[in-house]
Amino acid sequence: MQKLFTxxxxxxxxxxxxxxxxxxxxxxxxxxxxxxxxxxxxxSLGMAMFLAAFASGIGSGVFLFTRRSWADHLAVAGAELTSxxxxxVLVTGPLWARKAWGVWWQWxxxxxxxxxxxxxxxxxxxxxxxxxxxxxxxxxxxxxFGMANVPFVYWSVNVxxxxxxxxxxxxxxxxxxxxPFWFCVLAFVLLTxxxxxxxxxxxKRRQQLxxxxxxxxx
Amino acid sequence: xxxxxxxxxxxxxxxxxxxxxxxIVLTTMFFALACVMVFAFGFVREGRPVQDAAAGxxxxxxxxxxxxxxxxxxxxERQGETLRALLISPIDRPALYLGKLLGILILLAAVELLVVxxxxxxxxxxxxDYPLLMLGLIAxxxxxxxxxxxxxxxxxxxARSRDVMLPVLLYPITIPVIIAGVRGTAAxxxxxxxxxxxxxxLSMLVFFDVVFVTISLWTFEPVMTD
Amino acid sequence: MPVDFxxxxxxxxxxxxxxxxxxxxxxxTAQAGTxxxxxxxxxxxxxxxxxxxxxxxxxxxxxxRYGDLDAERGGAALRARIGMLGHDxxxxxxxxxxxxxxxxxxxxxxDAVERRVDVALxxxxxxxxxxxxxxxxxxxxxxxxxxxxxxxxxxxxxLLDEPFTGLDEAAREALRVRLRSAREAGAxxxxxxxxxxxxxxxxxxxxxxxxxxxxx
Numbered sequence: 001m002q003k004l005f006t007x008x009x010x011x012x013x014x015x016x017x018x019x020x021x022x023x024x025x026x027x028x029x030x031x032x033x034x035x036x037x038x039x040x041x042x043x044s045l046g047m048a049m050f051l052a053a054f055a056s057g058i059g060s061g062v063f064l065f066t067r068r069s070w071a072d073h074l075a076v077a078g079a080e081l082t083s084x085x086x087x088x089v090l091v092t093g094p095l096w097a098r099k100a101w102g103v104w105w106q107w108x109x110x111x112x113x114x115x116x117x118x119x120x121x122x123x124x125x126x127x128x129x130x131x132x133x134x135x136x137x138x139x140x141x142x143x144x145f146g147m148a149n150v151p152f153v154y155w156s157v158n159v160x161x162x163x164x165x166x167x168x169x170x171x172x173x174x175x176x177x178x179x180p181f182w183f184c185v186l187a188f189v190l191l192t193x194x195x196x197x198x199x200x201x202x203x204k205r206r207q208q209l210x211x212x213x214x215x216x217x218x
Numbered sequence: 219x220x221x222x223x224x225x226x227x228x229x230x231x232x233x234x235x236x237x238x239x240x241x242i243v244l245t246t247m248f249f250a251l252a253c254v255m256v257f258a259f260g261f262v263r264e265g266r267p268v269q270d271a272a273a274g275x276x277x278x279x280x281x282x283x284x285x286x287x288x289x290x291x292x293x294x295e296r297q298g299e300t301l302r303a304l305l306i307s308p309i310d311r312p313a314l315y316l317g318k319l320l321g322i323l324i325l326l327a328a329v330e331l332l333v334v335x336x337x338x339x340x341x342x343x344x345x346x347d348y349p350l351l352m353l354g355l356i357a358x359x360x361x362x363x364x365x366x367x368x369x370x371x372x373x374x375x376x377a378r379s380r381d382v383m384l385p386v387l388l389y390p391i392t393i394p395v396i397i398a399g400v401r402g403t404a405a406x407x408x409x410x411x412x413x414x415x416x417x418x419x420l421s422m423l424v425f426f427d428v429v430f431v432t433i434s435l436w437t438f439e440p441v442m443t444d
Numbered sequence: 445m446p447v448d449f450x451x452x453x454x455x456x457x458x459x460x461x462x463x464x465x466x467x468x469x470x471x472x473t474a475q476a477g478t479x480x481x482x483x484x485x486x487x488x489x490x491x492x493x494x495x496x497x498x499x500x501x502x503x504x505x506x507x508x509r510y511g512d513l514d515a516e517r518g519g520a521a522l523r524a525r526i527g528m529l530g531h532d533x534x535x536x537x538x539x540x541x542x543x544x545x546x547x548x549x550x551x552x553x554x555d556a557v558e559r560r561v562d563v564a565l566x567x568x569x570x571x572x573x574x575x576x577x578x579x580x581x582x583x584x585x586x587x588x589x590x591x592x593x594x595x596x597x598x599x600x601x602x603l604l605d606e607p608f609t610g611l612d613e614a615a616r617e618a619l620r621v622r623l624r625s626a627r628e629a630g631a632x633x634x635x636x637x638x639x640x641x642x643x644x645x646x647x648x649x650x651x652x653x654x655x656x657x658x659x660x
Contacts, residue, residue, distance in 0.1 A: 064437060064441065116393055122389065123386050123387050123390060126383070127377075127386075127387065131374075131377040131379065132379075132380045133461055133462065134376070137440065137441055138373045138374065138377060138441060141369070141370075141373060142370075144433065144437065145391050145433065148429060148430070149390075149394065152422070153393055153397075154395045156397045156398055156401075157397065209459075210463045213463050214463065214465050216420045217465060220553065223553075225548070227550045234539065235536060235538045239538050289546060294538075297537065298532050298533055299530050299531075299534055300535070300536060302534065303528070303534035303548075306498050306499065306526060307524075308520040308523045308524040308553065309520075309551055310520060345563055
C-alpha cells in the first residue's frame, strides 16, 4: 500500500500542475465571468469533503461495533481531512459568493449542512483530543450521529430557503467546462484518498509504537 | 415485560430523587426564565419584541436548559459512581437508556410548563391558539433533543471536559430539531397561522425522533462498554 | 434462565490503556466459599482487575471464565450473580437507606422486596435509620449499607474495592464478620486492600500485584 504513495503523489501533483491550464482555457461563464472559475476548485473540494466525511463515518460505524483498530484509524484520518477540506470549502465559497452574488454568506441548505457537518467533525476531533481515555468510542458515536444528521439538516434548510445553485447545475454545464471540472474533481478525489490513506497509515504506526513501548517494558 | 419494568424502575428512582430535592427542576426552570429574559432584552426594539423572536427564544431556552438538565442528571450518577453499579446490574443497556430518557423528558416537560406560558406572556405570542399542534411540536422537539442528549451525556460521564463537551457535541447534531421547532412554531404565530406548514415540520420532527431514538438504542451498549 | 458457577478463573489477563499496561498476564482462580485478598500498592492494577471480573471492562487479552461461561455468553443472567462494592460505594446520597436498598432489589428483579430490605437493614444495623437520607450517614454507616446493597441479591461473586478504608476497628470487625457469613453461604469473595493487617485471619488466599504483574 505504502509503495503506491510516492508515485500517486507525483501523479496528483502533475494533475494539479496541469489543472490551472485547463481552467484558464475553459470558456467564461456568461454572468459571472472570471470569478466563476473558482468553482472548479470549490465544487471539487466540496465533493472531497463528503468523501472524507463518509470515510470517517464508515470507519466510526465499523469501529463501534467490531472494535477493529483499522476502522478507528480510518475514522480519525477522515475526520481530520473533513476538517481541513471543509475549512477550504467554507473559505472558497464565500469568496465566490461575495463576488458573484454580493453576500458573504447565506443560510441555505447546502451551505448550512456543510457548516454543520464541518462543526460535527471538529467536535469529533476536540473530543478525541480533550475527552481523556476511551474517547475513541465516544467520538465514533458522534461521527455516526453526525452522518445520520446531515440529510435532516439539508432537508430542513432546503424547505426553509434556497439560494445556492442547485446540484443540477452540473449536467447543464457548457461542454467546454465539463472537461476541466471533472479533471479537477478527479485530482481532488485522488488527493483526498491519498491523504486519508497516508494519515490512516500514520495512525497505524502510532499504535504500533504504543505496542512496542508496551513490549519493551516486558 | 421485564424490559418495561426495568425502564420504569430507573425512571421512578430518578423521579423520586427529583421530587424530594427538586434541585434540577427548580434550577433549570429559573435558568430557562433567565435565558428568556436575556434574549428578550437582546431582541427588543423600541420597547417591543421583534417579530418572530418568540419562536426562536422559546426553542433556544429549551435547548440551553435541556443541556443543563442533562448535565446535572448525569452528574448525579457520577457521584457514588452509581452509573457503574447500574452497568454491572442485569438491567438491559437499552432499558437503562430509556429509563434515563423518560426521566429527563418528564423533567423538561415540567420546565416547559413554565417557560411556554412565560414566552407567550412576555412576547404577546399566541402560543395557545393551536394547542394540539403546539404541544406536538414541543413534545416531538424535546424528545429529539433529549434522545441524543441522553446518549451523549451518558457517554461523557467519565470523560474529561464533559461540561463543555456536551453542548459542543449536542448542538450541531440537534440543529434540525431547532430549525423544525422554530419554523413550526413561527408558522403558528403568524397573523394567519400556517397550519399545514406547522404540520409538515411536526412530521419531520417525528421522523427525526424515530431515527435518532433508534440509533441511540442501537449504539448505547457499544458506547458504554469498555 | 438463572446462571450459577462455582469458580472464577482468570487466565493470562492483560489490559492496556494506550501506552500504559495496567495488567500483565495475570492468572487467578477463586473457588466458591473462599475469600481472596488482592494486595498491592496504589496503581498496581487491583481496581482494573476487579472491574474486569465485574464485566465492566473487557481484557485486552486473556480469558475470564465464570464456571463455563464468559462475560459475553453469560450476559444479564451472569451479571445478576455478581455483586460489587466500589470505592465510591454506589449509593444514592439523596435517597434514604431503605429506598436505596429497595431500588437495587428491584434492579436485580428480586421477589419479596420489602422483606429483603428489612433483612438487609437489620444486618447493616441500620433498621432504626431506615428512613434517613444517606448523605447524612457517617462513612462507616454508608459502608455497611453499601455492603448490604451489594449482597442483597445473594451474589455468587462478591467484589470489594478497598472495603476497609476509613473504618474504625469496630466497623472493620463487623465487616469481617459479614464477609465470613457470606463465605459460609458459598460466595466467591475477592477484596482489594493495601492494608495487610486488616485481613489477618480472614482470607483463604492472598495474591499480590506489582505494576500489573503477579508477584511470585
